[in-house]
Amino acid sequence: MTVRDRGVAVIGNGPVGQTTALLLARRGVPVVLLDGRPERDPTGSKAICQQRDVLDVWEAVGAGHRIAEEGVTWTTARTFHRDRELFSLTLEDAGSPAFPPFVNISQARVEEVLDERIAAEPLITVRWGHRVVDVDQSDDAVVLTTATGARVVADYAVACTGARCDALRQVLGVRFDGHSFDDRFLICDIWADLPDWATERRFYFDPEWNPGRQVLIHPCPGSTFRIDWQVPADYDLAEEERSGVLDARVRAIVGAGTDYEIRWKSVYRFHARVADRFRVGRVLLAGDAAHLMSPFGARGLNSGVADAENAAWKLAYVLRGWAPPSLLDTYHDERHAAAVENLDVTTATMNFLVPHDDRGHARRLAVLEGAATDPALRARVDSGRFAEPFWYVTSPLTTPDDSRPFAGRPPKGRVPAPAPGVLVPDVPVTAPGATRLRQLAREGCCVLAGPGVDAHGALPRVPAGPVRAVSLPEIDPEGRVAAALGVRPGELWVLRPDAYVAGIVTDPAELPTVLRRAVGDAAPRRDQMMGRPSTAG
Structure with a gap:
């Protein structure tokens, strides 16, 4: 079966794909939104830090204030070395912003809110169970073939298929150069009553309850906390659960007498990779399909939404005859440069968190031990630079x-x-x-x-x-x-x-x-x- 969809096919119904579709529809462009999954998976917090300028983009499609109101607002980030607080950072307001610097809310909840906006948009058609396996292009169309044999024909396509996009990148002939980090990170969503921690982010270097490594704690709505532990490359989550070590790990943070519940857990390996091309003919790549980076600084989803806005207005201008097709070349120019900047920032953070050799470990220790009293050393402590517009x-x-x-x-x-x-x-x-x-x-x-x-x-x-x-x-x-x-x-x-x-x-x-x-x-x-x-x- 072949379906002709005038306008744009968006591949991937995650938050970057949802945002792309909504922004295109806002400018009068019909969209078919394809996803290989049978339905949405609401499990786990995943990306939680939604940056002010991203909330502002979502407000353009009627979702920003709702997401901000449901999220936890925080303006202070505290950084510790062992049992000593080194410094805190209060984020700057430029002008008189409509939103706080960040809100913490799970990606799953963001997707639900965006789904509601999509359901109210007649220009967007959603098709689950449509995993795109092949892409053909002509002078005036792009043809997407799904695993079921269905063919979708559109004027342009935007690939927002997330990190597991190797097959589609290969079909498009796109390289995904970079490297992966050996250390893993254990990530848990934990419900606990910790009111004193409800409005601030905490980053711990080398705490006694995770010696030699780091821990990051984010507050989320509903007395939920997202906790990230840096763990060794051979970390075994199943063994920690069986032996009781995972419970001890959580207790070291929430306290021996505090009730808690683990609502989601996963182990991640972080990557630093960027596609060599963000535009391949009539196909644009956005979000994790185009770049992967460590989450310190919340630059993954936030950068992906910036990709979505950049792609959407340019596609709309080309399709409506307000700009030449060459405008789409500037999508690569601008968003590839943004990805390189984000990788530079996040890789520097990872190199500080996970030094490559003994000299690096010694240098980091000297910085951390002196940062409590020396402002110059304090500036060299890298626990992540918050996401910002490129x-x-x-x-x-x-x-x-x-x-x-x-x-x-x-x-x-x-x-x-x-x-x-x-x-x-x-x-x-x-x-x-x-x-x-x-x-x-x-x-x-x-x-x-x-x-x-x-x-x-x-x-x-x-x-x-x-x-x-x-x-x-x-x-x-x-x-x-x-x-x-x-x-x-x-x-x-x-x-x-x-x-x-x-x-x-x-x-x-x-x-x-x-x-x-x-x-x-x-x-x-x-x-x-x-x-x-x-x-x-």
Whole structure:
């Protein structure tokens, strides 16, 4: 049987695939969502740390606040060496964000919430029991063959099939270079009454109850705690359960007199791998299908959702005729660079957690023993750098501004100053149909006109696609947006459909060039013209 599905086939009905499908449907693109499993498996917490900017993406499809309200909010991360607290970190707020820095909630619950949004979306068709085993492409379509022999034909496909994607990557001819770490991590979801630990993350280096290795404790909803123990490569979970060692391991944390229940457990081996290509013709790779990294810093799912947003708006613009197909090449440019950055950060963390030799162990011990009193050594303690949006400063879609040079990776817990290639801070606004700056930006390309600039007169020659021009003094009379961005007199700020800054101009005549570049179109095309762009503010 062959089914023609106009639009996009999303392969993999996990959170990255769900997000991709919802964002495509939000922009009017029909989606068929395929998964090889017979139904959803709700077992285990899996990815638990949902980052602020990811909640913001989910809010664009009506799920962000619900997930945030159900999750456990925490703002402080505590780091210990043996029985001594070395330091704590409070995450920075940029602007006046609508969400906390992180919430902890199980991936399984996130999937349930996203499933509800998918069920309410008529443009999305879900098909369980459709494991894709082959991919063929032509000039105008991609043909997916499932294990049952069914064939699904779509304009494009996005592979969100998770870590176990070797067969599909092989079919596509994609390399997955990198390495795997020898040490394992035992992960348990534990119910226990520990109210003093309910709102903070704790990381222990070399505690007496896991000597020579690390332990990470995260609070989750419903008095549940996610505990990760670093264990040796030959760790045997079944033997620990039989001998009572697992109970002793848990008791060392929750206390001898505290009732507890293990609700899920697993043993993981972590990897650091990235696909050599994120685009193969009409197929894009996203999430764990494109990159694998250790979870310290919560960069796996959070990075996957960023992949989903990047892929979705670009596919929608191409399919609706607002941008050329070459725009999809920039998906690889931007998200591969983000994956390399994430791997660099997480591999550095793993190298600190699991030194390769005696010299590395000695160096780490010296850092940990001195960090309690020496701020310089404290900065070298690496228990994971929290997930953060990547910066597209070298993207082909970004028009650089020499007066706002990018200073590189910001200090831990901070974000880059607003500039071309950087995600805008989330700030309240008062505009038709929007109460937040990012909400305003995600309707399409957005032009922010600073004081003294005619927002309505700035767009007469802009090519097609949704473009909105707003006057900052009108949507933000108190000047919070201008202050958060650092807007200078006479400037026009161009925001992409994913709320990243595409460019900044002072001459309105340069605006069409920046807007075309922002959607991958080097020159205007008459087939893109759809009348005068909408304006507001």
